[in-house]
Amino acid sequence: MACAVAHFSAADETRGAIQILRDPMAGYEYQAVCRLCDEPECVAACMAAALTRDPETGNIVFDRDRCVGCWMCVSVCPHNAIVPDRRRGKAVHCDRCEGRDKPACVAACATGAIAFVEIEQEAGAKR
Numbered sequence: 351m352a353c354a355v356a357h358f359s360a361a362d363e364t365r366g367a368i369q370i371l372r373d374p375m376a377g378y379e380y381q382a383v384c385r386l387c388d389e390p391e392c393v394a395a396c397m398a399a400a401l402t403r404d405p406e407t408g409n410i411v412f413d414r415d416r417c418v419g420c421w422m423c424v425s426v427c428p429h430n431a432i433v434p435d436r437r438r439g440k441a442v443h444c445d446r447c448e449g450r451d452k453p454a455c456v457a458a459c460a461t462g463a464i465a466f467v468e469i470e471q472e473a474g475a476k477r
Contacts, residue, residue: 353365356450367443395425397422401413412443419440
């Protein structure tokens with residue numbers, strides 16, 4: 351919800367970039383978030399080059415203006431980390447609330463259960 355409010359000024363959980371998925375058989379919920387794949391299928395599948403990988407940080411960068419709403423990225427992401435925004439006909443991908451001290455989901459989590467930390471990768475890139 352915090353993501354939708356921060357990015358779209360709408361208290362509508364269907365508009366946020368992070369989905370909460372439920373596995374009723376296993377009895378738990380989890381966040382579908384970008385796992386920064388080594389070979390991101392979403393970037394390869396994006397015909398409009400709206401998804402790219404930042405060579406310095408390793409982050410997947412989404413340019414909403416370039417998105418044509420083909421949903422190929424949604425289809426190929428193995429982690430369900432890209433969400434279709436059917437209202438706008440564009441994909442939604444977590445931008446980690448770039449420009450803020452911390453992502454909106456982290457700031458809104460009253461229990462502190464969500465944290466955002468950068469980890470060093472073998473090649474020295476931060477993720």
